[in-house]
Amino acid sequence: MTERKVAVVTAAAGAGIGGAAARRLADDGYQVVVTDKHAQRSEKFAIALSETHGREFTSWALDVADPTSVETVFAEIVDRHGKIDLLVNNAGFSVSKPIVELSIDDWKTCVDIDLNGTFYCMRAALPHMIERGTGNIVNLSSTAAWEAIPDHGAPYSAAKSGILALTRVAASEVGRHGIRVNAVAPGLIYNEFLKRIYPDEFFEGFADRRTFLGRLGTPDDIANVIAFLASDQASYVTGEVYGVSGGTAPHA
Secondary structure, rough: OOOOOOEOOOOOOOOOHHHHHHHHHHHHHOOEEEEEEOOHHHHHHHHHHHHHHHOOOOOEEEOOOOHHHHHHHHHHHHHHHHHEEEEEOOOOOOOOOOOHOOOHHHHHHHHHHHHHHHHHHHHHHHHHHHHHHEEEEEEEEEEHHHOOOOOHHHHHHHHHHHHHHHHHHHHHHHEEEEEOEEEEEEEEOHHHHHHOOHHHHHHHHHHHHHHOOOOOOOHHHHHHHHHHOOOOOOOOOOOOOOEOOOOOOOOO
């Protein structure tokens, strides 16, 4: 059985929050399990982590929207590593269209990945955590969960809002088993993936116009909060939502 704490991060092999979280947790000594829908990218990322830290990191191809895939992969992870100490539900997808233009598939795909995928992964990890009497889950929501603007799209906003309720209910259910469940709600976080989706003018002036701090958020800003919630410094924090938006979307 692995002596280090084992952290499973979904959608961990990209250029955004998942990758930053995986690197930060590896720096903090976690045995990070890299999961991503893209098997080759996941394996490549795990190899890079291994080379950086001088120890082996494993990877699995995981489609969080497929409950069978989730159950199978999580069982294999527990079989390989013996436990899951931390689950970071980072996988996400967005569709930014007016409601009248959304197809049923648009809606289902976004909700299946963002909300259902979070539930499937929690459902797969929690029995192992309950059995051991310890565990930690950090779910990725978004300021879209409470912002009343059309930019995010209805399915994404609805799914991310659902994650907040799921987080709080789960925290109330499993706290007595020594398990903490929290959420992080990022605002606009600049990364190469978003750069491929939105035109340059989308980002121009955003820092000066919207944020209190005069800069855009980075994946590392979110990874730092995830690392805090995963640490013993947050041992009395559960059922909470931490907004990280540079002041663009304050929330209590």
